[in-house]
Each structure stands twice: as structure tokens, then as C-alpha cells.
Amino acid sequence: MGILKRKLGERGPEVSAIGLGCMKMSFGQKKLPDRKEMIKLIRTAVELGINFFDTAEVYGPYTNEELVGEALEPFKGEVVIATKFGFELYEDGRPGWKGLNSRPEHIKKA
Numbered sequence: 001m002g003i004l005k006r007k008l009g010e011r012g013p014e015v016s017a018i019g020l021g022c023m024k025m026s027f028g029q030k031k032l033p034d035r036k037e038m039i040k041l042i043r044t045a046v047e048l049g050i051n052f053f054d055t056a057e058v059y060g061p062y063t064n065e066e067l068v069g070e071a072l073e074p075f076k077g078e079v080v081i082a083t084k085f086g087f088e089l090y091e092d093g094r095p096g097w098k099g100l101n102s103r104p105e106h107i108k109k110a
Contacts, residue, residue, distance in 0.1 A: 003049030008080075015080050019052035020045050026067045027059035027095070035067065042071035046079060056084035057110055058097055085110035 004017035025038040042053065053072065055064045065083055072079050085107065087097040 013080050015052035016050045018050060019054055019082070020050050021054045022064055022068050023055065023059050026064045038067060039071040042068065043074070046072070046075050051075075051079045052082070053079060054082045054084075056087075058084070058087045058089065058095075061087075061089050061093065061095065061097075 005014045006017050007014050020042065022038075022042065024033075025041070026032060026035070045053075053068055055068045057065060059065070068081060072081065086100055086102040088099040088101040088106075089097050
């Protein structure tokens with residue numbers, strides 16, 4: 001028996017019922033895990049049948065999306081990445097955000 005799948009919406013993609021949240025792989029802890037080990041973990045998850053991954057632009061900012069993108073590049077077209085957006089990030093690149101911004105032009109930029 002393989003991993004259970006679920007369809008997102010009426011016409012959306014089919015994803016594994018269990019996804020992998022990736023935030024703590026590169027953000028949100030004092031001592032971050034080894035990047036190469038996290039890439040290996042993500043790729044192992046795909047090999048085990050997980051095809052749904054969660055990240056956000058604010059994790060870093062952007063470092064988590066970059067990690068997930070690098071790890072999943074060999075699986076392009078086979079996986080679904082959910083990324084949260086709509087944050088008004090600090091211009092100097094520091095962690096966190098100064099507010100929210102869900103205006104259409106900001107969403108397109110994100």
C-alpha cells in the first residue's frame with residue numbers, strides 16, 4: 001500500500017495526503033540543520049511517495065524557498081510546492097516582516 005493521495009479542488013493536482021513542512025530546515029531555530037542533509041531528506045521524501053511540500057517567502061526571507069527549490073529541481077513536474085506569501089518584508093533582508101500586503105501587484109511580484 002502506497003501513500004494516500006488527495007486531489008486539490010475539482011481540477012487541481014493530486015498530492016500526497018501527508019505533506020512535508022520545510023520551515024525548520026533553514027529558518028526558525030538557533031542552530032540550523034546541515035543544508036546538504038535537508039536536501040537529502042526532501043529528496044528521500046519524494047522517493048517515499050511524498051509530493052507535497054510547504055514553505056514561505058518569509059522563511060529567511062527566501063532561503064527556505066531556495067532550499068526547497070534546489071532539493072526538488074530533479075523532480076520538476078512531479079511535485080507540488082505550496083508557498084505562503086503576502087508579507088511586506090524588510091528592505092534590508094532581515095528576518096520577519098513589517099506588515100502584510102495582498103495587493104494583486106505584490107502577489108504577482110512574490
